[in-house]
Amino acid sequence: MVKFVKVLPIAAKIGTVTIRYPYAKPIVTDSFRGAIEVDPSKCTGCGACTRICPPKALSLNIEGGTAILRYFVGRCIFCGMCADICPEKAIKITKEFELASEQVSDLYIDVEHEVVTCRKCGSKFVTSKLLNKVEQKLSEFSKELLSLCPRCRRVEMLSKQVYLR
Amino acid sequence: MGREVNPESVLGISVRRFVMVNKCIGCYTCEEVCKFLNDEQQFIKLYEIESGLSKPISCFHCVKAPCVTVCPTNALIVDRDGAVVTRVTRCIGCTSCIIACPFGIPDLLPVGHVVKCDLCSKLRSEGLEPGCIAVCPTNAILWGKPEDITRMLREKTLLKLVEAYRR
Numbered sequence: 001m002v003k004f005v006k007v008l009p010i011a012a013k014i015g016t017v018t019i020r021y022p023y024a025k026p027i028v029t030d031s032f033r034g035a036i037e038v039d040p041s042k043c044t045g046c047g048a049c050t051r052i053c054p055p056k057a058l059s060l061n062i063e064g065g066t067a068i069l070r071y072f073v074g075r076c077i078f079c080g081m082c083a084d085i086c087p088e089k090a091i092k093i094t095k096e097f098e099l100a101s102e103q104v105s106d107l108y109i110d111v112e113h114e115v116v117t118c119r120k121c122g123s124k125f126v127t128s129k130l131l132n133k134v135e136q137k138l139s140e141f142s143k144e145l146l147s148l149c150p151r152c153r154r155v156e157m158l159s160k161q162v163y164l165r
Numbered sequence: 166m167g168r169e170v171n172p173e174s175v176l177g178i179s180v181r182r183f184v185m186v187n188k189c190i191g192c193y194t195c196e197e198v199c200k201f202l203n204d205e206q207q208f209i210k211l212y213e214i215e216s217g218l219s220k221p222i223s224c225f226h227c228v229k230a231p232c233v234t235v236c237p238t239n240a241l242i243v244d245r246d247g248a249v250v251t252r253v254t255r256c257i258g259c260t261s262c263i264i265a266c267p268f269g270i271p272d273l274l275p276v277g278h279v280v281k282c283d284l285c286s287k288l289r290s291e292g293l294e295p296g297c298i299a300v301c302p303t304n305a306i307l308w309g310k311p312e313d314i315t316r317m318l319r320e321k322t323l324l325k326l327v328e329a330y331r332r
């Protein structure tokens with residue numbers, strides 16, 4: 001009882017510490033991790049983030065002629081691993097945590113990418129952005145091979161070797 | 166009679182491992198032994214070029230390897246013997262190496278990292294030859310410095326010529 005009395009002057013001095021949420025802005029610390037944000041201009045659609053994401057909140061799928069990098073907030077555990085791993089530094093961890101919505105579509109955020117079609121088998125194997133990036137890094141590169149998917153490149157190379165002699 | 170071939174002129178890149186497709190009899194021994202050594206994964210694989218004609222392809226261990234150049238995490242490195250190997254713990258599965266490899270060699274595993282032929286690192290560390298090279302019945306697979314490969318190819322062509330002359 002005596003101990004409790006000691007608290008009173010301290011409380012009087014400091015005053016109210018709770019805030020009038022949601023009317024007042026909540027306090028979030030520097031290290032707080034909320035929803036992520038993918039910068040479409042930086043993202044190449046490589047899919048590395050989808051492979052590290054523990055709950056598979058991120059996915060990369062080819063639908064028609066586009067590759068869609070989809071972020072489903074509903075599954076995100078806010079671990080930030082995607083932001084750590086993204087080779088393009090395209091992912092930002094925001095402080096956003098008020099994510100509830102009545103519309104399920106609000107929980108999905110898509111980044112769309114154009115895809116390249118293999119000139120031999122017609123499979124869609126890479127986004128044009130990633131292909132361009134790789135091309136830029138390799139100065140002496142055969143354009144002919146670049147437009148083939150990995151499997152067709154193997155067969156093409158073998159045919160070249162076989163029919164050379 | 167096979168013309169003398171220099172791998173670089175065929176592949177457009179200088180390499181440390183080469184399969185002489187004209188010597189290969191398509192027996193699948195290399196593929197099987199690779200599977201046996203690597204937990205059912207095939208890092209050397211035969212493809213049917215035309216009906217009844219299958220030939221193997223695997224990593225060429227390029228001297229200036231495009232895959233190594235593009236890897237953003239240095240997961241791909243050139244080891245002491247010049248083999249290009251993957252450090253899987255560093256790989257983030259960005260697939261850049263797959264796109265960069267002129268021969269489409271690296272494979273992405275569902276768990277999210279890339280694997281490829283490491284020229285049997287383990288066997289080499291014990292002083293043994295890579296599996297496929299050791300078992301190939303026609304000695305069609307060569308590995309070493311690019312100069313050595315060219316020299317071996319030249320010797321083999323000469324030997325063939327001599328044999329043909331003797332008959």
Ligand code: SF4
Pocket residue numbers: 038042043044045046047048049050069085086087088089090091
């Ligand atoms: S890792 Fe980065 S660049 Fe690759 S798909 Fe994800 S956000 Fe885009």
Ligand code: SF4
Pocket residue numbers: 036052053054055056057058075076077078079080081082083
């Ligand atoms: S923060 Fe974690 S759970 Fe959320 S999308 Fe990124 S990797 Fe997935």
Ligand code: SF4
Pocket residue numbers: 223224225226227230231232233249265266267268269270271281
């Ligand atoms: S993976 Fe492809 S680019 Fe890399 S060393 Fe092997 S053959 Fe060369």
Ligand code: SF4
Pocket residue numbers: 235236237238239240241251255256257258259260261262263278279
């Ligand atoms: S997939 Fe892995 S090994 Fe290949 S370039 Fe990306 S990080 Fe490097």
Ligand code: SF4
Pocket residue numbers: 184188189190191192193194195196211221300301302303304305306
């Ligand atoms: S073991 Fe030799 S001969 Fe048999 S498929 Fe492989 S490279 Fe060809």
